[in-house]
Amino acid sequence: MTRILVIEDERQVRDVLKQILEKAGYAVDTSEDGRKGLEHFRKNPADMVITDILMPDKDGLETIEELVGLNPGLPIIAISGGGPGEKAQFALDVAKMCGAVRVLAKPFSRKEILETVGDLFREIQ
Numbered sequence: 001m002t003r004i005l006v007i008e009d010e011r012q013v014r015d016v017l018k019q020i021l022e023k024a025g026y027a028v029d030t031s032e033d034g035r036k037g038l039e040h041f042r043k044n045p046a047d048m049v050i051t052d053i054l055m056p057d058k059d060g061l062e063t064i065e066e067l068v069g070l071n072p073g074l075p076i077i078a079i080s081g082g083g084p085g086e087k088a089q090f091a092l093d094v095a096k097m098c099g100a101v102r103v104l105a106k107p108f109s110r111k112e113i114l115e116t117v118g119d120l121f122r123e124i125q
Contacts, residue, residue: 034058
């Protein structure tokens with residue numbers, strides 16, 4: 001079964017993503033910040049990571065860079081609500097420069113996340 005690690009500091013967002021992805025047939029692990037997410041990934045590598053950008057302790061940009069260092073081919077989706085307009089887009093653009101393969105601005109729909117995950121898995125197969 002395909003395993004996805006969701007790293008998100010907002011419990012509600014983390015829980016909703018887990019529920020959506022599990023209903024779609026994915027195995028999902030979660031962590032509430034980048035530091036814990038990296039620890040989890042080292043012990044239980046995932047096939048894909050979805051990470052928030054703005055988080056306490058270790059932000060998503062640092063997390064993405066470390067994940068790419070651990071597994072250069074790892075598909076990573078960065079998500080962020082990072083503030084209004086240009087500020088949010090800037091955070092997503094930087095995430096792509098750090099190694100995220102796809103980016104999504106919050107709020108996104110169930111359909112958007114499932115299409116993004118599905119498309120990305122099809123591309124890497």
